[in-house]
Amino acid sequence: MKSAPKSINELLSRATDIAGLTLAHVAELNHAPVPKDLKRDKGWVGQLIEAELGATAGSKAEQDFQEIGVELKTIPINQNGKPIETTFVTFCSLMPPFTASFEDSVVFKKIQRVLWVPIEGDRDIPVRDRRIGTPFLWQPDQNEFLLLKQDWEEIIELISLGKVETITARYGEVMQLRPKAANSKALTETIDEFGKIIQVNPRGFYLKTSFTSRILAKAFG
DNA sequence: TGCTGATCATGC
DNA sequence: GCATGATCAGCA
Numbered sequence: 001m002k003s004a005p006k007s008i009n010e011l012l013s014r015a016t017d018i019a020g021l022t023l024a025h026v027a028e029l030n031h032a033p034v035p036k037d038l039k040r041d042k043g044w045v046g047q048l049i050e051a052e053l054g055a056t057a058g059s060k061a062e063q064d065f066q067e068i069g070v071e072l073k074t075i076p077i078n079q080n081g082k083p084i085e086t087t088f089v090t091f092c093s094l095m096p097p098f099t100a101s102f103e104d105s106v107v108f109k110k111i112q113r114v115l116w117v118p119i120e121g122d123r124d125i126p127v128r129d130r131r132i133g134t135p136f137l138w139q140p141d142q143n144e145f146l147l148l149k150q151d152w153e154e155i156i157e158l159i160s161l162g163k164v165e166t167i168t169a170r171y172g173e174v175m176q177l178r179p180k181a182a183n184s185k186a187l188t189e190t191i192d193e194f195g196k197i198i199q200v201n202p203r204g205f206y207l208k209t210s211f212t213s214r215i216l217a218k219a220f221g
Numbered sequence: 222t223g224c225t226g227a228t229c230a231t232g233c
Numbered sequence: 234g235c236a237t238g239a240t241c242a243g244c245a
Contacts, residue, residue, distance in 0.1 A: 042229055043238030050238080061236070076240080086224090088239060121240090169225045179226055181234090188234070201226090202235080209224085 002054035008068050008137065014053050015117060015135035023119070024128035026052050034128045046074045049117055049132075063110060070137070071114045075212060076121025077133065083216065084121045087207040092177060094190035094203065098160050102149040105156075107175070107205050111148070114138045118216065136219045144174070147211075151175040155205075162193040164200060174211035180204030 005011035018026055023045065027034045030051050035041040055064040055072055064072040076084040090106045099105045118133035140148060151172040158167055169176045179201050187199040 038229095038240060040229055042240045043231085045240095046238045047231095064237095074239085085240060088237095091236065123240095176225090179228090180236095181228080182230095183228060184226080186234075 002052070004054045004056065004067065005065065006068075008070060011053060011065060011068065011070060011115060012135065012137060015115060018049075018052060018132050019134045021132050022128060023048065023130050023132070026132065027128070037123075037127060044127075045076075045119055045130075046072075049074050049119075061106075063113075065115075069113055071110050072117065073114050074117045074119050075216075077118045077216070078122055081118070081133075081216060081220065083209040083212045086176070086178075086209055087212055088180065089175070089205040089207060091180060092155070092159070092203045092205055094159055094164055094188060094200065095197075096160070096191065098156055102152045105152060107148070107152055111207075112139060116215070116219070134220070138215055138219065144211075144215075147174045152205075159190065162191045162195065164190050164203065167203075169206075172208070174208055176206050176208055177203045178206055 002014075005014060024034050026048055030048060032048060032051070035044055038044060050064065050072060053072065063070060073087055075087060078084050090110055093099075102108055115135055115137055117135045120130040120133070151174055155167060155171060155175075155177050158164065158171075164177075167177050169178045171177065181202045184201055186202055188202040189197050190200050192198050
């Protein structure tokens, strides 16, 4: 287990040092076995990079590197450098009181500064052979901020009106609300249109691939 | 074949 | 169940 990086530069330096390496290489540095596939190890890549960069292990809220205000996100990319999967941001509370402004939301707190680490993710590449790409620091620009804010406000508005069950993943320009749970039988509380408490499948916010694709394109020109 | 809804592992 | 880390898988 590595110590936490003391500055953004130190974090960036560590991330840059592993660019170009395979997952097997980094796994060896961390004395970690490499799974054959990710079917039962969906978070393995993210946790490996966390360990390598010195993020605090375990489940805790807020950013990965709280002292320096950075969230770490690995992102699987294809041969063209485009994202293969959406990016999970955080759970969405479905019960009042609802956060009043996007600026105060957990979503914004998490993604106001992200260290993106692209990693080859095509399923025909064995996990051990997948290479780590060039990391980069990202903060939403004015346009990105507004798009995220609009989506967040629209989704929270519907939930506050008791209409969470009408929200599908098709909602949102750049950010969507989707199930996030052990399975479809998991339940959490929300309100219906009359304010009555009902049980629904838990939901989380995800960044759409079209949005993260633009972020990657901007970073790499 | 891209995308949405579903799912997996783990700690507490 | 919630929160961490995400990817799977089947259907339109």
